[in-house]
Amino acid sequence: MPTSHLSKAITISGDLESDGELQIFGNVRGQICADRLVIGPGGFLEGDVIARDVHIEGRLEGRIFALNVTLDSSAEVNGRIFHNTITVAKGARIDARMPWRPPSYFESLETLPEARQ
Amino acid sequence: MSMFNRNDKETDVSAPDKPRDVTSASVAAMPKPVQPVAASAPAPDLSSAKSAGPSVISKALKITGQLESTEDIRIDGEVEGDIHGVSVTVGHGAKVKGSVYGQTVELAGTIEGKIEAKKVILTSTAHMAGDVIHQDIRIESGAYIDGHCRPGTNKTDYKPAVKPN
Numbered sequence: 001m002p003t004s005h006l007s008k009a010i011t012i013s014g015d016l017e018s019d020g021e022l023q024i025f026g027n028v029r030g031q032i033c034a035d036r037l038v039i040g041p042g043g044f045l046e047g048d049v050i051a052r053d054v055h056i057e058g059r060l061e062g063r064i065f066a067l068n069v070t071l072d073s074s075a076e077v078n079g080r081i082f083h084n085t086i087t088v089a090k091g092a093r094i095d096a097r098m099p100w101r102p103p104s105y106f107e108s109l110e111t112l113p114e115a116r117q
Numbered sequence: 118m119s120m121f122n123r124n125d126k127e128t129d130v131s132a133p134d135k136p137r138d139v140t141s142a143s144v145a146a147m148p149k150p151v152q153p154v155a156a157s158a159p160a161p162d163l164s165s166a167k168s169a170g171p172s173v174i175s176k177a178l179k180i181t182g183q184l185e186s187t188e189d190i191r192i193d194g195e196v197e198g199d200i201h202g203v204s205v206t207v208g209h210g211a212k213v214k215g216s217v218y219g220q221t222v223e224l225a226g227t228i229e230g231k232i233e234a235k236k237v238i239l240t241s242t243a244h245m246a247g248d249v250i251h252q253d254i255r256i257e258s259g260a261y262i263d264g265h266c267r268p269g270t271n272k273t274d275y276k277p278a279v280k281p282n
Contacts, residue, residue, distance in 0.1 A: 017178065
């Protein structure tokens with residue numbers, strides 16, 4: 001699946017929907033639905049995410065619905081993290097609830113990429 | 118004594134064996150604090166250099182909303198909304214519903230809306246439904262245009278981040 005790349009110069013306000021990987025280094029305000037989301041260092045997302053994998057090195061304000069979540073040491077998260085597996089690196093700033101959910105919970109999310117196919 | 122099976126010689130070796138057991142026990146304890154360090158090694162897949170460069174909206178991505186960039190944008194997917202960029206390339210198979218503003222706009226896909234740019238290039242696969250406001254335009258044979266092409270006034274209501282040459 002092709003990778004989308006949003007550089008640090010970009011600002012998007014709106015909803016993003018992708019079957020592949022999405023890398024955010026800029027500013028995004030809106031809902032994201034992707035197979036894999038990466039918020040790179042310096043990237044900022046304000047909104048909800050539904051994805052299979054989420055990897056954060058930047059900032060996020062909103063909710064994450066993802067099977068696998070990785071928060072890097074430079075991550076800053078504010079909101080809720082619905083996950084099945086989570087990895088948090090030392091140094092990550094988290095002000096969030098992290099509810100665990102079984103894999104079936106994520107399959108039932110109708111906007112999850114797998115469910116749409 | 119039955120737990121030390123390796124003692125063939127009964128009395129003589131028992132004395133040197135005891136310190137050996139102490140050292141082996143301490144060695145066995147050593148790797149334990151090392152393990153969690155080795156376990157927490159997530160695969161780093163990003164280099165900071167990747168944060169620069171053009172933005173790419175791949176064909177798997179659909180955006181509903183507004184895009185603004187002070188650098189180049191390449192669109193291979195679908196965008197419903199306005200796009201402000203410096204150099205905007207709409208690739209073959211891409212679709213944009215909305216206005217596209219920039220210094221340079223190159224179209225090989227479909228735009229339903231408006232193009233407003235200093236330099237406009239419509240390639241042979243371009244499908245343009247809407248007006249084109251330009252100062253410099255190139256239209257290749259095979260391009261489809263349904264709309265007015267007119268030279269824009271010099272007022273630049275798009276925001277050039279780079280000085281036009």
